[in-house]
Amino acid sequence: MLEYIIVGLIVLSAVIILVYKFFKTSDNKDGKCGCCSNCSYSDKL
């Protein structure tokens, strides 16, 4: 049961990361693609 809870939490975190990245990118105003906060003009790979 504990294993299911841990795996469930990890999968949930993954979903949150992906949804967050999607909305961060959709809200793109500063020239960044949302993949990282480091790039100068979203020159990600």
Next chain:
Amino acid sequence: MEIKKITVALAGNPNTGKTTIFNGLTGLRHKVGNYPGVTVEKKVGTRKYKNYEFTIYDLPGTYSLTAYSIDEVVTRDFIINEKPDVVVDVLDSGNLERNLYLCMQFQELNVPIVCALNLSDEAEARGVVIDEVKLSKILRIQMVKTVGVKSEGLENLLERIIDTVENSNTQFCPSYGGELETDISEITKALNSDADFVSKYPACWFAIKLLEKDKRAIELIENHAQKEIVKFKTSEKIKRIEKHFGRDSEIVISEQRYGYIRGATAEAITRKPVLEIDMTEKIDAVVLNKVLSLPIFIFIIWAIFQLTFAIGEYPMGWLETIFGWTSELAGSLMADGLLKSLVVDGIIAGVGGVFSFVPLIVLLFLFISILEDTGYMSRIAFIMDKVLHLFGLHGQSFLPMILGFGCSVPAVMASRALKSAKDRIITVLITPFMSCGAKLPVHILLAGAFFAHNAGNIVISIYIIGIMLALISSLIFRKTILKGDSTPFVMELPPYRMPTLRGIFFHVWEKTFQYIKKAGTIILAASVLIWAVTTFPKLNTDTISYDNLKEEFKKRVDINSIKSEMEALKSGKTVISNIEEPEEKKSLSELKEQLIKGEKTIESAVNEKIEELTEARIETLKQEAALEYSIAGRIGKIIEPLVRPIGFDWKIGVSAVTGFAAKEVVVSTLGILYKVGIDETEESEGLRESLRKDEAFNPLVAYVLMLFTLIIAPCFATLAVIKAEIGWKWLGFSILYSTLGAWAVCFVVYQIGSLFV
């Protein structure tokens, strides 16, 4: 002591070294390129110097402040609305006359200016000697010589900025000759009747813009309290100017500006004769030669890919081995169960697959950075310019296309530099066809697995198909939905520059770091999610009876061939020392000994082998049944009829679709899906081996999957930017066009290819 804050706007023509100066002043490491149009958005950084804190904005490069293109509007609106304390106009000392044209427009805007005479070392080497003190006096602007790449003159620049801010009280509008002056001052007078209006827009500048028939100025004048009087005056003056000079008023103003600049530069610049043809001209004589330019370009690109693969193959193999070991270690340390499956089959298989490509990414972008920094990338644009026009594309569209090889997101944004809306839409629509860096791991994986001896050429062919599709699409759009001719464009060719080690290191580091960071975030999350959808709901395979299948499989086994294998082993015909796998070597040696000693008969050894093969087959069937029962399996089965005609089974179909999250995720998904049904020794050989052994894959299917990944709708980050740049309608069109296009191209390639394979 109180810290005083100063806002600085860094502006100038494209490719004058603004970003280098920005990086030098702020200590940041923004991307610098030896080609125009690198900066498409304003960027901000800070610098503390003495008792001042500078907030520095790096604006996109522009040639003028008209409202033709988005980057010009970004610069103009920033200066008008944000009102920086000072504008630093970065000038290319070697092309001062053209660069001062923008400077004059800043002066018309009545903003305090300091000019950085950048690239002054290059200008001096070419015999251009600038008396900056004299030029300062004539133009009434402080001038500082700088060499951005060596950070020379930057402190002096900061001193001049402070001096200009502290002592600026000049309200100076450059003089464009007696006749025009009267016209400008009469419109200025009419504009001054609305104090609120002129507090927002400097009257002298606005009067000139009206005479230039600037669209934005004509719109804004509707907000003026005395708009009818201003409009009447403007119309009257334009008629007079055009009658008097016999030319359009916009051209007259432009000529007057150049006249003013020529007068100033004639006083302050001397040109020493340079006998020797400079290096740039020598190199250009070869690389821009009408006959040689294209073969040289193709050779360079070909050489880059060959070198990348030849050198990168080794470290990539090491990384694959390391991930194989990590997988085995995690497998041996963790107890069987869901968590172990998540770590081994989900995270390590998914992220490890993507990580293995880091060496190739480093190498490829090392070569591309060298091309960019030397200035050859601009020559490529020049070489391609004529070709682009044949396909109805604007020459300037080449920059977004080149950037598209790195990432479609900045590439789509770089289309802002295009002045015509139609040119811009076409460029945005075709840019995703350029094979971006994220698609590269997919191509490398499949090319490496199925075309080991021709991997470089196969990947180049994908890049070429991408370019061809972009050009053909452009032609189709130009002839149908976006009719019209492409506008002419003058390509600027910067001089060749020796790339700096520091510059190249930062480019490569930036790209590699972003790749690794992406693998650790989006790709990790996507791998976990893909593992979950390929694992749940769980199927209890123990309750399924495979007895009938077992019997069926045993009947189909080629007993004679196994028997011959055993006999060959017993008689010593099979040379065991040639076998590479240590486990296999050991078990065969043992079996050979047992056969020779008579501990086992040929018949019993054959029966054991049949039993072993049947068990392995049943195990694979069980795992496949569990996968088909999962969410991914169900989705895959739904889309299978759609992807069957292009040669994909449901697993390949699911992998191809997951590229929507990020294109590298296709590799992660393949990594997760194809760990099914292979034993531990095979696992360490990596994903390439697993794919090669899968029945659904063959070289044709692999190539079609590369094509599909290339053409299908880009990742969600790019889609978000396309929506932001050209709106929902065109985003919808882009998704539809690329998805249907991907299917159609793959269908044709697969069906024709099947006739030969």
